Amino acid sequence: MTPQPAPCPHPDAPYWWQAAPRPAPTQGTPPTKVDVVVIGSGITGLNAAIEIARGGRSVVVMEARSLGYGASTRNAGFVSRAFKHSFGTVKETYGLPYALQLFGELDASVRAVERRIAEENIACLMNANGRFMPCASTAHLEALLRDLEMQRTYLGFAYTPVSRAEVATELGTEKYVGGAIVHGLGGLHPGLYHAGLLDAARRAGVTLVDNTPVLSLSGQRNAFCVRTQRGEIACRDIVIGTNGYTRGLLPWLDRRLIPFDAFMIATEPVAPEVMARAIPGGKVAIDSNHNALFVRPSPDGSRVLFGGLTGSPPANLMDRGRHLQTMLGTLIPSLAETGLDTVWTGQCAATFDLFPHMGCRDGLWFAAGYCFVGVPMGTYLGTKLGRAVLGHKDAASVFADKAFRTLPFYNGRPWFVPLLTRYWQRQDARTPSGAIAA
Template structure:
């Protein structure tokens, strides 16, 4: 049994006896059903020496969706990744499929006009619906379902703001929702800590590990070349085209895609200055009686709250466990030191789970941007899609298709997220030292709203 005490996070719960189940691992829950491919399964020759029509940097959802579409149209595609294939966020995220942004319709309207705001949320909706269409078309078995989402309000003021925002969105773009009053909360979640909420019925969930494993399989079948453990250190340009410089040599290409999101190397200076990587943390409980899950989350939706620094919850799609995340942006390189604090937060929300043990805890990099918006575009002839701000599965799938359409010059390559200005901040070079401070600011901001 591990005995851990973290002064930084106040993690006393991790020192309690019985925190960890006998099968505990610091490893993403999703890897049980979708283990990472061994290097020998997909490793190309030790040194890169040659060329490709398209080089994709990043083997996550965006990169593999783009690679798959391109290869099926006859392109020779090489996908490079600094880690093992699938080791990044694609097989680490929570598997929520929604159309959520930190910028509301009204905020976007005030900044850029109603037409722009509507276009943003219409494209988010297209991305949401595109995931199911893609999964169905490719016949990827990954537990995709339209389960709906319950958003729980952390205070009366949060509840009022939530309902106002959802109604404004409904009036602008027609997205349905239903209000859950405070006395009705237990019909959605066995907690007395919330002040009402809302259900958005058409949002979904997925097994991200199996989704990504399906993408790997489809890409290999289409002839995509995969190069794990290949760190990209730069892209050179000359009259003949582009050369991607890596830790294993160079590879020439007509087109280059950067799809690295929270794993963007500081060697890619222009992009690294525009994405803000930060860590997310998740835990998975031990196996629970199915009736316990039915009691604490009777509709088995995805769940999150109204804080800027959210807590989030969902049932595992392939076993009788609950998955819970929070403490985003905490300065810990591993998840085990936070496991007790995360379990404590889960039990505060769902007291029926008192004494529950954990079978997994893990972390991975997300990425935000300075304007809280995702971005797709081209810089010096290099295509990119980055900064998903918690919308990685739908927008990753969507942007992968858009990037392929741009290179193939067919289909619809347009996107409202393709803007001329991709903001950064003075003196920022890609090292997000300020993230813990920003999270504390968000906590203060949420407390201020609650008291208002």
Template sequence: MKPLSMWEATSNHRKDRPHLQGDTHCDVVIIGGGYTGLSAAYHLQKKNVKAIIVEKWQAGQGASGRNGGEVLTGYIGSMEAWEKKKGLESAKMMWQLSLDSIHLIEDIINKHQIRCDFKRNGDLFAAYKPGHMDALKRDQEYMARVMNYHDIKIVEKEDLPSEMNTSFYQGGRIDYGSAHFHPLNYALGLAEAVEEMGGIIYENSPAIKIERNSGKVTVTTPEGRVIADELVIATNGYADDVNPTIKKSVIPIESIMISTEPLPEELAEDIIKNDRAIHDTKRLLYYFRRTSDHRLAFGGSGRASSKRDQKNLFHQLHQGMLKVFPQLKGVRVEYQWGGKVGFTKEMIPYMGRLEDGTYFGFGYCGHGAAMSSLFGKMIADHITNEGLEDNPLMIDQLKPIPFHSHHAKAVGILKFYKKLQDAIS
């Protein structure tokens, strides 16, 4: 079993980038070189605003290069539920933003010819239980009637073989607006686009201190400093102590993935007929898809308290894959990896500005492959005073989640898991 992610093993060439040494100046310094930070830098540079990224590891090494590559419409939970929480107009704006996020990614990929196997073939939300089909049908009716969105199709159980060769599910629904891509190759391509626009990325340069003085912000790394007018923190589930308020407002949840060896093309096309991104309604969901080299990439929950537990979770995930596709028995699993998904207390992404002027965007709740690029753009727009008015994803004040002691954190995360499972089931 190879320890690195399948995406890393099959990625395009990764450039060697320097780490920060000495002092340098810019208009905006960005902590975090994932989709959010890269997109913020890209869109700032388009406005001739000089941006510098300091990244703890390498660009795209966190969730942006480890996720399932499913670029999905919407948010966790139904838009009908979000209408009840936020009101109709806000829910409509939220839905449009989710569509805009995928259009934005597609435009960037096309403009810069990023080789990341982007395909807008839709997603299939598979029903684990017969009763889940009722919710999917209600959602289709609501989306057409209220959101004027007609790109959703219900697939009854008897018609499911036209989508997947499995008896594990009870049907599902297709949303033709979704897409999938090679997540790390998109991050690498976006990083190169930032540099083409004049932005600078320093890798292996963790931010260890932030100071504000005389209208400037200084971000210190082990061997250098960036002095800037504005600061963006875009660390999501990998937030650390450099800003305790943000760290205490995001809940990092472990997710794991496995990938098979390349399958015979006929087998790959038989198990998932139309090359869609697939996820399901299980309480601890599975998500999976074909890759361009005919592998099956299969993901699920990765919560574990020890390396032994982690090993067991990978074994259980493999067994889950065989329950969905028993015809893959005997196929070698070539890669296994994990990473952190950032969640918020409200199960919705947050963006905004702290009292000290720090801009932030995080907590994509499993929809970061789509939403984070748009968040980067919206942060850039707000910095240049061109942001949306009444953006329903803007938050006025971050309220840290009260996980203070080790015991409280453990209990709190267990409660959060139940809330998460209720939201997605």
């Protein structure tokens, strides 16, 4: 039975903001002169800023909206080791040494989150109890297990296969044919992680300025001018950490990023026995569909958080929320009558080669294009950016060396994303789990 749409008391306020409310507006005026201006107050910008400030430089973080307004406080909190490309594909295409480098740094990004949490003493409910990867079809399952076995052989990444019958021990659904648990991964509370990064930035002496969009950049390294709505800032270096919200500061970067919307809902609070039926394994889970469905318990186990319809146009957020609620009830029937509490959206960025990138263009440092692994990759590459600005050798990364491509005539407006999304949804609709998005 299709659940009746219920009222949603908290539209467009990410569930995470309940425990980590938007910080009070910053006071004072932006500085007129500083060593480094960081643009964007998400995971990337803050990790870069912390590193730079601890290296002895003066840093200001400029944020167009409230601090942490972007995807960093809107995501699902998965701390994953996942590219859109499998290890096998990367090995076939670029060779084993390169695949080992890429996946080695991907693993390092997960460790970078763990390290940041430990060093800054951030209470963000990180739980590395494994990531469940349910599969929509037998072909997906065979491919996944083949690839995980290769990753285990070459990189030592541990996993456990999950048979069709065992799926019920992880998720209360019959829509999947099996899957795998990847060990050492898990989830955190992104609102609290971001709040911890903000505290760390303050302790490091970073100046934080919110509600002040950067309008344009001019000059060159050691003599930049950053024009904002509240005056100009002279600086030696600039770091761009705007990922899915990147627009117009560096047209070269706009042409290489593909922004898209992602959507999530949180259910109303559920009783422990309801949660135990819905997500008995208590893990973060993301399925094998092209347009993946992802589900997890909130870190306190009180609600189910669910996402999908990635890449759909923003349209009416409440409609998206009700659609996701219906999808959740179809995927996990025991939740069919569960009400909706919150729906929200955020902007991500992909790249044409589906890999994250960092680098320096015209003297401007950037890291972006995380393709849905921005929690670990933003932490890792943000930290690398900071080290690069300080001139440290350990800033080297395979993601800085990759050619960063665009397509002819692409100007940063991704008109093709809704078409691609519809195409994927049609492909996915051939499987029981993929069909629920139709």
